[in-house]
Amino acid sequence: xxxxxxxxxxxxxxxxxxxxxxxxxxxxxxxxxxxxxxxxxxxxxxxxxxxxxxxxxxxxxxxxxxxxxxxxxxxxxxxxxxxxxxxxxxxxxxxxxxxxxxxxxxxxxxxxxxxxxxxxxxxxxxxxxxxxxxxx
Amino acid sequence: xxxxxxxxxxxxxxxxxxxxxxxxxxxxxxxxxxxxxxxxxxxxxxxxxxxxxxxxxxxxxxxxxxxxxxxxxxxxxxxxxxxxxxxxxxxxxxxxxxxxxxxxxxxxxxxxxxxx
Numbered sequence: 001x002x003x004x005x006x007x008x009x010x011x012x013x014x015x016x017x018x019x020x021x022x023x024x025x026x027x028x029x030x031x032x033x034x035x036x037x038x039x040x041x042x043x044x045x046x047x048x049x050x051x052x053x054x055x056x057x058x059x060x061x062x063x064x065x066x067x068x069x070x071x072x073x074x075x076x077x078x079x080x081x082x083x084x085x086x087x088x089x090x091x092x093x094x095x096x097x098x099x100x101x102x103x104x105x106x107x108x109x110x111x112x113x114x115x116x117x118x119x120x121x122x123x124x125x126x127x128x129x130x131x132x133x134x135x136x
Numbered sequence: 137x138x139x140x141x142x143x144x145x146x147x148x149x150x151x152x153x154x155x156x157x158x159x160x161x162x163x164x165x166x167x168x169x170x171x172x173x174x175x176x177x178x179x180x181x182x183x184x185x186x187x188x189x190x191x192x193x194x195x196x197x198x199x200x201x202x203x204x205x206x207x208x209x210x211x212x213x214x215x216x217x218x219x220x221x222x223x224x225x226x227x228x229x230x231x232x233x234x235x236x237x238x239x240x241x242x243x244x245x246x247x248x249x250x251x252x
Contacts, residue, residue, distance in 0.1 A: 061250040071245035083194035085201075088243035093186040101210070108209035132185070136243040 053092070054122060059130025062123055065115065088134035095128035159195050160225075165233030168226050171218060172234075180237040192240020198231035 011017065069075050069084045076083050087095065101107040103116030103124075119127070172190075176182045180191030190198060204210040206219035206227075222230065 060248075063245060064249050067245040067249040071247075071249060073244050073246055075244075080200070082196035082200045085197045086193055086240075086242035086244050088245055088248060089241040090189055091182055091185040091187065094182075094188040097186065098188075101212075106211040108204065131245075134243055134245075134248055136240060 052096075052125065054125030054127070054129040056126070056130045056133050059126035059128070062119075062127050063130060066127070087131050089136060090131055092128050092132040095131055096124055099124045099128070159235070160228035160230075160232030162229070162233050162236050165226075165229030165231070168222070168230050169233050172230070175214075176234075179239055180234050181239065181241050189241055190234040191237035192242050193235055195231045195235035198234055199227055202227045202231065 014022075063070075066087070069077075070087050074083065098107070099116050099119060101116075102109060102112040103119065105113060107113070116124075175184065175187040176190050177187075181189045201210065202215075202219050202222060203224075205212055205215040206222065208216065219227075
């Protein structure tokens, strides 16, 4: 770093100015926050689901098994006896969490656990993408 | 006490008692469901995709889900915290309330599978 000397443009009144800062300003090597800000903006502006969402068209094929119960209006779980839920139009993140919950045994339902265990992470994302796209 | 005809009294009782017995008390459920709205939406159609939409869901499925959160058969710390504060009657009523909400965005998969 070149030494700062009188005549190099050192301002007369310069509280807080150090030779290092002065040289950075003079030579244009001062690191600004602009590139960092740009990077942060770029990352946060990317849709957060871009990496998570699956393929709706693939999901439409993969829900074939689901429809065996969830495709019959009013179909009931046999024992205990209650309606199987409507899953079309349900929210994406919740569907992914629910299927993973069955898969990991965090939800106690033998049939749904077996279904969950048969699905890959990609299958789950595809199915959730298709289901969440449906409307009544 | 002959101010009202008996038939009106009987009709009123029948109308009030029948849904309460079958599907819970929607108004009582609405009163209990205030904390639910923060995540599941004022209209039961959660806008935040991590929370399920409840409006128009089958009431008996919602009851089942709440009982499982309460018992721990479904593991979810947030829902366990809420469900354990609900009595069995509250669960029936809250489920009836969400099931009754109009504007449901939920549907079954009838005619929505490849090949249908």
